[in-house]
Amino acid sequence: MGFRKLINSKKLLSFFAAFMLLGTNLLMAQTAAAGAAQEEAPKVDWTGVAYYVAIFFLICLGVAIVGKILKIYDLTLKMQGKKGIKWNSIMAVICIIFLVVGLYGAYWSFTEQGSMTLPEAASAHGVKIDEMFTVTTVLTMIVFFITQILLFGFLFQYRHSDKRRAHFLPHNNTIEKVWTIAPAIVLTILVVFGFFTWQKIMNSENLKDDINIDVTGHQFAWELRYPGKDGILGPKDFRLVTGANNLGVNFKKKSSFDDLKVDTMYLPVNKSIRLNILAQDVIHSVYMPHFRVQLNAVPGLPTFFKFTPTITTAEMRTKLDDPKFEYTLYCNKICGGSHYNMQKVVRVVSEAEYQSWLSRQKPYLNDALRKELHFAAANNEQSGASTNRLALNN
Numbered sequence: 001m002g003f004r005k006l007i008n009s010k011k012l013l014s015f016f017a018a019f020m021l022l023g024t025n026l027l028m029a030q031t032a033a034a035g036a037a038q039e040e041a042p043k044v045d046w047t048g049v050a051y052y053v054a055i056f057f058l059i060c061l062g063v064a065i066v067g068k069i070l071k072i073y074d075l076t077l078k079m080q081g082k083k084g085i086k087w088n089s090i091m092a093v094i095c096i097i098f099l100v101v102g103l104y105g106a107y108w109s110f111t112e113q114g115s116m117t118l119p120e121a122a123s124a125h126g127v128k129i130d131e132m133f134t135v136t137t138v139l140t141m142i143v144f145f146i147t148q149i150l151l152f153g154f155l156f157q158y159r160h161s162d163k164r165r166a167h168f169l170p171h172n173n174t175i176e177k178v179w180t181i182a183p184a185i186v187l188t189i190l191v192v193f194g195f196f197t198w199q200k201i202m203n204s205e206n207l208k209d210d211i212n213i214d215v216t217g218h219q220f221a222w223e224l225r226y227p228g229k230d231g232i233l234g235p236k237d238f239r240l241v242t243g244a245n246n247l248g249v250n251f252k253k254k255s256s257f258d259d260l261k262v263d264t265m266y267l268p269v270n271k272s273i274r275l276n277i278l279a280q281d282v283i284h285s286v287y288m289p290h291f292r293v294q295l296n297a298v299p300g301l302p303t304f305f306k307f308t309p310t311i312t313t314a315e316m317r318t319k320l321d322d323p324k325f326e327y328t329l330y331c332n333k334i335c336g337g338s339h340y341n342m343q344k345v346v347r348v349v350s351e352a353e354y355q356s357w358l359s360r361q362k363p364y365l366n367d368a369l370r371k372e373l374h375f376a377a378a379n380n381e382q383s384g385a386s387t388n389r390l391a392l393n394n
């Protein structure tokens, strides 16, 4: 029983939690300081988690002390036969202050942080996603403002008064029905609206003029593979992955020979792009915020996303008045320590620029790979496909 009491003790648990928090914070601070020590004299950074926790506890202590003083003052008033402090009125006023400050906070976050939202969608389906987002935000904001004003307004208006008696309302079917059915209808409309939009976006038909691009994630980079002149990406097999052939492209198949390895993702404007999304180790996520594209890359579960870029990089630079603007492909699953490294520049260009860029790209089948695979045509670039027979190690 003694032990049970011990583990149920709230004080002890709170102390343990505070201790863990401080300990972790100190440990993190030390690691950071150790890294910094090599370059310059270690600086003690007091603005860690523990600093804010301490400030919070101090504020709580301050509030508790003021509360106690008021309580004593209240008791002395009563002992002198006077009327005590009107706590209900104080609470009601605090509620109104909370409402006004809170509403101003919501307004402030819209006006201040609102400028941090993404620029206009640069893809055809992105416009629909933005519309959906706007409708949902407007609807929820209307509900938010009405409910908050009613909630705190009622708290103020109907605070305790000796002249008024509260009505006991144990159950009311009409009210229950209204607050169950009304949100259910609104949510159903939103979900159905979203479902149809998603169905339109997820066009699963593999059209001939789609540009197929393989995006493979591994810790910590994205690998991009474009089809060559034949427009077909060669097959891949994880058993063929080696240092040089890190995607495991099957070079027994002819369609693999002209595949291209690229660094920057170039996309022709107004063309349907099909991203084949793959992962080699852990779950990554293809995230291209400007095109409103995001899909997980799961090992062993190849998937794809089709979209059509509509605004070129140059046009976007003029629109944003930012000559250095680049579209980017990120990983937005925290997939490990260097996850932040998983970024690729995406450039949307005209068809002509795209073709000229494509002609300058290097084939995936480079010299090192030819050597590794004992490729017959290692020293003969001119040889046709017939001599491109492979003698794999196995």
Ligand SMILES: [Cu+2]
Pocket (backbone or CB within 6 Å): 217, 283, 284, 285, 331, 332, 333, 334, 335, 339, 342
């Ligand atoms: Cu990742």
